[in-house]
Amino acid sequence: MAPEPRKQTGARKASSPWQELAESYLVHHRKVARDSAERLWRTPVASSMTWMVMGVALALPVALLLLLTSLQGVSAGWESSARITAYLKDDVPLERARELKAEVLDDSRILEVELIDKEQALAEFRVSSGMEDALDYLEGNPLPHTLVVTPDKASRSSSGVETLVTRLQGLDGVERVQVDLGWLQRLNAMTDLLARAVWALALLLAAAVVLVIGNTVRLAIENRRDEILVAKMVGGTDAFVRRPFLYTGAWFGLGGGVVAWVLLQLSLWWLSGPVGRLAELYRSDFSLNGLTFDGALALLIVAMLLGWLGAWVAVKRHLDDIEPGEIAGG
Amino acid sequence: MIEFRQVTKRYDSDHTALRQVNFSLARGELAFLTGHSGAGKSTLLKLIMVMERPTAGEVVVGGQMLNKLPKRQIPYIRRHIGVVFQNHQLLFDRTVFDNVAMPLEVMGVPARDIGRRVRAALDKVGLLSKEKMNPLQLSGGEQQRVGIARAVVNKPPVLLADEPTGNLDPELSADIMHLFGQFSQVGVTVLIASHDIALINDMQRRTLTLDHGRLIAGGGHGT
Numbered sequence: 379m380a381p382e383p384r385k386q387t388g389a390r391k392a393s394s395p396w397q398e399l400a401e402s403y404l405v406h407h408r409k410v411a412r413d414s415a416e417r418l419w420r421t422p423v424a425s426s427m428t429w430m431v432m433g434v435a436l437a438l439p440v441a442l443l444l445l446l447t448s449l450q451g452v453s454a455g456w457e458s459s460a461r462i463t464a465y466l467k468d469d470v471p472l473e474r475a476r477e478l479k480a481e482v483l484d485d486s487r488i489l490e491v492e493l494i495d496k497e498q499a500l501a502e503f504r505v506s507s508g509m510e511d512a513l514d515y516l517e518g519n520p521l522p523h524t525l526v527v528t529p530d531k532a533s534r535s536s537s538g539v540e541t542l543v544t545r546l547q548g549l550d551g552v553e554r555v556q557v558d559l560g561w562l563q564r565l566n567a568m569t570d571l572l573a574r575a576v577w578a579l580a581l582l583l584a585a586a587v588v589l590v591i592g593n594t595v596r597l598a599i600e601n602r603r604d605e606i607l608v609a610k611m612v613g614g615t616d617a618f619v620r621r622p623f624l625y626t627g628a629w630f631g632l633g634g635g636v637v638a639w640v641l642l643q644l645s646l647w648w649l650s651g652p653v654g655r656l657a658e659l660y661r662s663d664f665s666l667n668g669l670t671f672d673g674a675l676a677l678l679i680v681a682m683l684l685g686w687l688g689a690w691v692a693v694k695r696h697l698d699d700i701e702p703g704e705i706a707g708g
Numbered sequence: 709m710i711e712f713r714q715v716t717k718r719y720d721s722d723h724t725a726l727r728q729v730n731f732s733l734a735r736g737e738l739a740f741l742t743g744h745s746g747a748g749k750s751t752l753l754k755l756i757m758v759m760e761r762p763t764a765g766e767v768v769v770g771g772q773m774l775n776k777l778p779k780r781q782i783p784y785i786r787r788h789i790g791v792v793f794q795n796h797q798l799l800f801d802r803t804v805f806d807n808v809a810m811p812l813e814v815m816g817v818p819a820r821d822i823g824r825r826v827r828a829a830l831d832k833v834g835l836l837s838k839e840k841m842n843p844l845q846l847s848g849g850e851q852q853r854v855g856i857a858r859a860v861v862n863k864p865p866v867l868l869a870d871e872p873t874g875n876l877d878p879e880l881s882a883d884i885m886h887l888f889g890q891f892s893q894v895g896v897t898v899l900i901a902s903h904d905i906a907l908i909n910d911m912q913r914r915t916l917t918l919d920h921g922r923l924i925a926g927g928g929h930g931t
Contacts, residue, residue: 402818605799611757612811612858613787615780702759 414625428594432634435587436681437641439580448667449569462527463556470551475523489530495523584684591627591688598626599696611702620693624686631685635678709735709897715765717751725751727921738892740908741901743918749901753868757789758782787815790859794871796851798843804854805839811862829861849880867891869900881907
């Protein structure tokens with residue numbers, strides 16, 4: 379097999395055959411990428427339908443993920459305001475309570491201690507409960523002195539709070555220690571559950587995207603059957619024949635990613651007003667987080683990879699069926 | 709360049725396309741392959757292009773035993789074999805230039821060389837002025853010549869043609885045959901499957917004749 383004699387190569391700048399091959403490989407990749415993109419542009423309706431389908435399928439799990447991170451932000455925010463309430467024994471006098479307060483404050487893990495004495499507690503209770511008359515019938519003050527302890531930042535984790543609770547319980551004169559973290563734990567459990575559901579949904583929708591792209595690329599393969607036959611006939615490797623379709627898949631993916639991003643931004647914009655008002659009512663600084671630049675980039679990359687994967691599945695299934703044997707006649 | 713050793717191709721139990729075919733073609737030889745419809749001409753060409761594998765025997769092209777060739781290697785063999793079909797197999801979604809350039813693109817030839825070599829091939833078949841046209845705008849004879857340009861653009865050592873003059877009038881056919889003769893003169897081994905007895909007789913070249921899968925004339929070793 380006499381290879382084509384290399385003319386002129388020596389006269390040109392000193393580029394090795396390998397360099398030349400790599401260069402033409404890159405040039406070919408660029409050409410195929412551009413050509414695949416142009417093909418999508420030429421059928422704008424069909425392409426945008428596929429982009430929309432992909433966009434919706436991608437936007438849904440991403441939106442839920444964003445909601446999830448926002449919720450996790452809430453629980454993190456509330457954890458910082460965690461307070462420990464220590465109720466003192468009924469018979470502890472005010473002086474002892476003051477001593478205890480000082481003792482607790484000595485601990486470096488404690489940021490602040492507030493002593494609410496019996497009388498103050500009763501007064502507050504009177505005002506807030508509206509049971510003034512009923513309270514008047516009581517002989518004494520049934521309420522104990524109370525220490526409200528705010529841990530410092532480092533001890534606000536659930537394990538940090540736990541150790542503080544044990545320490546407070548060990549103090550002489552402390553009846554009961556209460557941490558109102560129950561609702562927070564429930565929220566955490568709920569977000570954990572939600573997280574799993576979202577990931578399951580994301581997986582299912584990713585599979586759907588792969589199938590949609592696979593089907594679309596299958597049609598593209600059918601449309602370009604003659605081209606595939608000729609390429610195989612003149613010695614195109616499988617990789618060569620596959621390439622335009624893989625790029626097609628990747629472009630479908632990219633378009634879908636862009637649509638998903640637009641949908642997300644639109645729905646965020648649409649929801650931000652009501653969410654802000656709701657958060658205001660709850661006196662929460664809760665807000666829906668949008669996609670960061672990194673997040674958007676990751677969305678696009680994942681979308682392209684999914685498109686590529688879908689194309690790969692289709693190509694794997696259908697390209698081998700097209701063999702040039704059939705064009706040579708009987 | 710091409711050698712068949714006791715090649716048998718059986719499609720299923722009752723259809724044997726080729727039976728113990730023996731022949732060899734030397735470098736630069738031009739031969740015809742003839743026989744009635746279904747005699748096995750196309751099968752023989754497909755075996756050379758590794759579109760089919762023989763049931764028994766050996767096919768050797770350019771010193772390569774094709775029987776044992778792994779599937780991955782098939783494209784690289786095909787790059788050394790130019791093929792011309794009766795129905796041209798041109799792509800109508802691109803220009804004449806792009807059609808002819810395909811074998812070079814497949815091989816990863818740098819873009820600047822592609823232009824030069826495509827134009828050289830088109831010049832050879834006399835269609836240099838039509839490189840920017842769509843093959844649909846060309847006549848049947850011109851389309852066939854585009855097919856030939858595509859087959860020879862990467863200067864393959866072997867050129868196969870399956871009924872290349874099937875749809876053409878005698879004058880055009882003679883032109884095309886003259887082209888094939890030129891290629892063989894520069895060392896290309898040319899094998900042309902054809903029905904056209906008159907044309908074959910005119911050319912006075914070696915003729916392999918198949919009859920029901922047997923090679924009944926022109927076998928053995930070439931000149």
